Amino acid sequence: MTYDDKQNFIEMSLGDHLEELRIRVILAFIGIAAGLIICLFFSKFLLMLLTKPYFDVQQQTGLPATLQAITLSEKFMVYMKTALLFGLILSSPWVFYQLWKFVSAGLYANERRFIHVVSPICALLFASGALFFLFIISPLMIKFFIGFDTGIKSVETKVTISSYISFMLLMMLVFGVCFQMPIAIVAANKIGIVSVEMLKKTRKYVILGIFVVAAVVTPSADMISQVALAVPMYILYEIGILFCR
DSSP states (O other), X not given: OEEOTTOOEEOOOHHHHHHHHHHHHHHHHHHHHHHHHHHHTTHHHHHHHXXXXXXXXXXXXXXXXXXXXXXXXXXXXXXXXXXXXXXXXXXXXXXXXXXXXHHGGGSOHHHHTTHHHHHHHHHHHHHHHHHHIIXXXXXXXXXXXXXXXXXXXXXXXXXXXXXXXXHHHHHHHHHHHHTTHHHHHHHHHHTTSOOHHHHHHTHHHHHHHHHHHHHHHOTXXXXXXXXXXXXXXHHHHHHHHHHHO
């Protein structure tokens, strides 16, 4: 179902909803493609930005600051992956706008105006999560892993550029998605799924759930990355409650 600008009820069939979804998905992919093309011109700079935490830690520990490429196409694939993720970040306001436009089909006209507020906030939170990991969390994580002593003297850490960039991009994506928590909480509160009192009473269960989610979504499955994701998620949970109030 949907409503026109005069609050008149308009019934939409399943086919209409699927057609609306198809259009929004196509428009979202067009935006992502445009972001990818733009970021392709800056991929070298973006790669330098991604590798800076690793090289800085290597220099601080007195180790040679090098990354290895062991396959012929590895450097090219890394180049494209970097452009794709930053293209997604660049086009995120447009992507979130298309998402909320599809959701707004079931909202009243006076409720649809919030799309113009929610979409940029979603994009800002997504970019903030990705950059938070890149500039704050990743240096601490890399320093811990490189400096970790296994007790075996013959162990030498050799990192390929593909594995490193894939790890960094995936973690940036995970942090960006998880930073959407305040929006999810406010949305659930507005449609009546949860109340502020319920959100406050279930804090201890939420903390447990956040750590479980952090353990599942972090690809390295280590306590450092789990805690690094769980703590900001809980802070964002409290921010969500604050906005609901």
